[in-house]
Amino acid sequence: MSKIIETLKKYHWDTPVIIAVSGGIDSVVLLDALYQSHPQQTIVIAHVNYHLRAESDGDAAFVAQLAEKYQAQLVIKDFHNQASSGIEGRARDFRYKFFEELAQQYHSQTVLVAHHADDQVETILLNLIRGGQLNQLTGMSAVRDKVLRPFLNYYRQDLFDYAQEHHLSWREDETNFDPSYTARNAIRQNILPALSALNSGAKRHILDFANQIARQEQLMNQQIQLFLPQLEEDWTKVPEDWLNPTLKRWLTDKGFYRVKNQQLIAIDHLLKNRQKPSGYIDLGGDWQFHKIYQKICLKKKAKKPKKPQENLSVMLELNQWNFLTDKPLCWSNQQPEGYEHVIKLPGLPGVNHLFLRPFRSADRLVIKGGSKAVRRVLIDAKIPLENRHHALVLTANDNKILGLRLPNGKWQMSQDSSAQANQDSTWLVW
Ligand SMILES: Nc1ncnc2c1ncn2[C@@H]1O[C@H](COP(=O)(O)OP(=O)(O)OP(=O)(O)O)[C@@H](O)[C@H]1O
Structure with missing residues (x-):
């Protein structure tokens, strides 16, 4: 039996399972392997018709055929883009929101997506060059809320081999091959092949690094959990080297996921500045980080306080x-x-x-x-x-x-x- 089917057999899901199918090779393989490994499973196929390419309607029709082939239910949602920029991000948000709605509607705990190891390497490299936080170099999580990525340990080639072996057909997205189209395509088409030519294990090594970072993050997190209560009670009690990572976690716990490095550095300076026992740093939006002696807190930006007139007595x-x-x-x-x-x-x-x-x-x-x-x-x-x-x-x-x-x-x-x-x-x- 194929290794891919064996991998899926290890999962035990409540029924139904929602599977995100674009019609591309990755999700077609996932659907087939799901069907082969869990023949009794009720499957709901979720497809978004982006209407962005001439082939979009053809993709949707192809996915409808797949639904028939695998006796699955099918839900298609149309995406109508109104903005001229940031389409990728908007499309992604739309897709995940749709999956979440479907999961609620079908009382399902599981949404399968077909991201694989090559997608993961591309994501890690993209995050690396975009800049941000170290933990972003761990790439996509295998499980996040209801979304599950069972193929993160399989390369594109493995899925291709499976598709050939099982005589599957799929839809090709030509835009995936155009390096001028997105940074991800350029990484896929030019950069990763060049890195792999220098070292045939390049992709595996990148994934290994990501796993090591993930493990280090886990260890750090365990320690940070112990410092969090101290931070709130009296930040000066947190050992200096742990202050920055503990603060970062404190901020994310409060919903501030996109705090920039510069802001963290500014917060660090503010805390260590003995001349300034209290002060604040803007976090963007209406929020500010405040140091008030040994206490820290987040506050909404005060509407400019009316300065009392000095001569008013x-x-x-x-x-x-x-x-x-x-x-x-x-x-x-x-x-x-x-x-x-x-x-x-x-x-x-x-x-x-x-x-x-x-x-x-x-x-x-x-x-x-x-x-x-x-x-x-x-x-x-x-x-x-x-x-x-x-x-x-x-x-x-x-x-x-x-x-x-x-x-x-x-x-x-x-x-x-x-x-x-x-x-x-x-x-x-x-
Ligand atoms: N139009 C779609 N309808 C349903 N599911 C989709 C669609 N497009 C992608 N997916 C799901 O998302 C997975 C990843 O797709 P792809 O690699 O094309 O997306 P991406 O834009 O790179 O994704 P992401 O933004 O989530 O990293 C697919 O394997 C599939 O499971």
Whole structure:
């Protein structure tokens, strides 16, 4: 019995099985071998008529004949291309979406496609020259969701031999032979033959490398799984060499499959930059990667925050409640009782009003033995960059800063030793 049939016999599928048949030699061989190896299996043939070549309708008619020959059900879906570029990708997406719909409709867990070892080598080389992530060099997976590729260990020649031996006929796609048509064709027609002339084992060696990479990836993944919880809890706990691969996995787990190398490098720089305890990197779309001290997270790009007008200050009048902050705030000269939060202010003789306004870059708080820039206070209090503009300073007149209200609602007061708390004391309450 043919090795190919033996290979298929090893699979046990629930019925029905969906098989993607283009009418080309690969899928014709797969269909025949499926039929021979699983004679009791209910087979559903899925075919997409792309209407891209003059022969497209002929292909569909040929596939209909195959359905009769193998007593299979047949579903043909028409693809009407409206775009002028990116047809290949669009056609592929359309095809896999169609397969998934069919699988649901027929309650099937299995969609067979006939990619073989030569397709795999071409895919690996294509990915290699396009650039991207190392794991793309492992090529197509033998199983992904419901899609199964049982021929990845067989070369085109093996399928050709099978077709000859079993007197099969198939449709030829002339565009497959035109190297100017796609990069894949150029690899198939020119580059792989040239590589094989240099070393007859070239294709096998490329596949071997891909398998080794896949195994390394597996090992890396096992280790990365252990680091993922640490990354979320406190990224500085992840050993430096593992940070980048763990981040990559974290991003893909969150649905970011197409993060570019440049972006990963930028993220790496941001994390290691001690001068910048918080910051972000654009990931494309509306998303950003954020570092906030030891935490990392993904955030939707904030709509440009309205920068508070720096000169906008709110006057606090004695014993009047003010609603500028999330909890109403009052400056009072009456001994406060029963308030959750009270701050005692030094006597301010002759002062009838206080002001609350967004901080300015030159603002400084008085501390023991000197002063400290409000900007620095915010950094030391680990207020993320994007929240800092919510900080408010309390002033008696424009220059004398009594205190700072942090965006997290906490206060830091100036420690002005010249100002005595006395019977003229006032209080801030909220
Ligand atoms: N028109 C089609 N209708 C149904 N199945 C198809 C069609 N074209 C291709 N397939 C399935 O996809 C397999 C791969 O086909 P082919 O190598 O032509 O596609 P490709 O465009 O290189 O594929 P991919 O984009 O999936 O790598 C075929 O063996 C077949 O199982």
